[in-house]
Amino acid sequence: xSLPFHIMPVSTSLDAELQHAIDNKTKPLGALGRIEALxxxxxxxxxxxRPTVQAPRVMVFAGDHGVAHExxxxxxxxxxxxxxxxxxxxxxxxNVLARTLGVAVQVVDAGVNHDFAGAPGMVHxxxxxxxxxxxxxxxxxxxxxxxxxxxxxxxxxxxxxxGCQVLAFGEMGIANTSAASMLLHKLAGVPLAAAVGRGTGxxxxxxxxxxxxxxxxxxxxxxxxxxxxxxxxxxxxxIAMMAGAMLGAAEAGLVLVIDGFxxxxxxxxxxxxxxxxxDHAVFAHQSAEAGHAAMLQALGGSALLHLDLxxxxxxxxxxxxxxxxxxxxxxxxxxxxxxxxxxxRD
Ligand SMILES: O=C(O)c1ccc[n+]([C@@H]2O[C@H](COP(=O)([O-])O)[C@@H](O)[C@H]2O)c1
Ligand SMILES: Cc1cc2nc[nH]c2cc1C
Numbered sequence: 096x097s098l099p100f101h102i103m104p105v106s107t108s109l110d111a112e113l114q115h116a117i118d119n120k121t122k123p124l125g126a127l128g129r130i131e132a133l134x135x136x137x138x139x140x141x142x143x144x145r146p147t148v149q150a151p152r153v154m155v156f157a158g159d160h161g162v163a164h165e166x167x168x169x170x171x172x173x174x175x176x177x178x179x180x181x182x183x184x185x186x187x188x189x190n191v192l193a194r195t196l197g198v199a200v201q202v203v204d205a206g207v208n209h210d211f212a213g214a215p216g217m218v219h220x221x222x223x224x225x226x227x228x229x230x231x232x233x234x235x236x237x238x239x240x241x242x243x244x245x246x247x248x249x250x251x252x253x254x255x256x257x258g259c260q261v262l263a264f265g266e267m268g269i270a271n272t273s274a275a276s277m278l279l280h281k282l283a284g285v286p287l288a289a290a291v292g293r294g295t296g297x298x299x300x301x302x303x304x305x306x307x308x309x310x311x312x313x314x315x316x317x318x319x320x321x322x323x324x325x326x327x328x329x330x331x332x333x334i335a336m337m338a339g340a341m342l343g344a345a346e347a348g349l350v351l352v353i354d355g356f357x358x359x360x361x362x363x364x365x366x367x368x369x370x371x372x373x374d375h376a377v378f379a380h381q382s383a384e385a386g387h388a389a390m391l392q393a394l395g396g397s398a399l400l401h402l403d404l405x406x407x408x409x410x411x412x413x414x415x416x417x418x419x420x421x422x423x424x425x426x427x428x429x430x431x432x433x434x435x436x437x438x439x440r441d
Pocket of ligand 1: 167168169170266267268269270271272273293294295296354355356357358382383384387404405406407408
């Protein structure tokens with residue numbers, strides 16, 4: 096068993112001071128809307144009236160899924176490793192967005208069905224060459240799950256030790272929307288028909304087939320409310336490692352930026368292991384993937400951006416980083432009514 100995760104609920108002791116500081120900025124009360132709530136959340140997580148977004152990083156976790164052999168994705172499995180090479184070469188959407196917005200990219204092989212020996216810049220954390228086919232048997236063993244969780248946790252710790260204050264999460268893995276749908280179904284009780292979507296772009300027949308495969312997979316197990324068991328049965332190595340990294344990042348006091356449907360499923364599993372992880376999470380965007388709205392509802396979160404993205408890789412999370420910077424700048428740099436000599440409310 097991996098060591099238990101120790102995440103304290105984020106302290107609310109500064110809330111009154113943070114709200115007072117925000118309310119005294121030169122604007123009508125509440126006029127910066129969600130940016131105000133974001134400023135309060137980041138100030139609360141960092142325990143300061145002057146929060147910052149230093150050394151933001153997106154970790155992109157990649158893994159393959161045995162269930163891909165059931166024909167549940169519009170693309171073949173080898174796209175996973177090919178896209179990983181694209182990440183390492185700096186040419187994927189996440190690289191371009193991250194470069195544009197000043198976010199570092201770290202690519203993690205959590206369990207891709209490919210040998211990346213010698214690939215420059217890769218974080219080698221492979222648990223195995225992909226999971227087993229969860230339509231037939233558990234996706235991974237308990238030992239593999241522990242390994243994935245612990246590797247994720249230590250990667251997050253390393254990031255914190257290197258000065259990263261904001262950790263964004265992304266993933267790559269053909270067929271991983273199937274795994275995410277299973278986690279949503281089992282952990283949050285969302286009916287499969289509402290939890291399953293088109294992923295990379297299945298047509299109507301493909302979607303019907305995916306639902307049938309997942310119904311068969313769901314019937315293999317009973318009710319599963321335990322995060323570890325759900326991950327073992329239906330997770331992916333990239334999803335489990337992300338969950339471990341989210342928990343490790345929360346332990347280290349970081350702000351977590353959650354991307355789309357698959358990244359959110361990792362948080363759902365992480366929340367089942369340690370509920371206080373949710374205090375650290377910022378929900379970057381609502382994916383176009385059917386089921387993400389229900390996933391966000393299950394997590395009690397509300398997305399900052401609605402851009403109809405359905406790419407993954409951490410793209411939506413990276414796009415939200417400027418909003419976090421903006422929220423911190425409001426607290427740190429905006430003049431108060433007194434400082435600017437502006438009259439307050441009557
Ligand atoms: O982040 C999302 O909401 C999202 C929605 C649909 C697809 N994806 C990406 O597409 C891949 C999984 O889709 P699929 O159809 O192969 O299950 C995987 O690499 C994800 O990063 C990601
Ligand atoms: C090309 C491609 C890029 C991706 N990035 C994340 N998931 C992906 C799936 C495909 C198919």
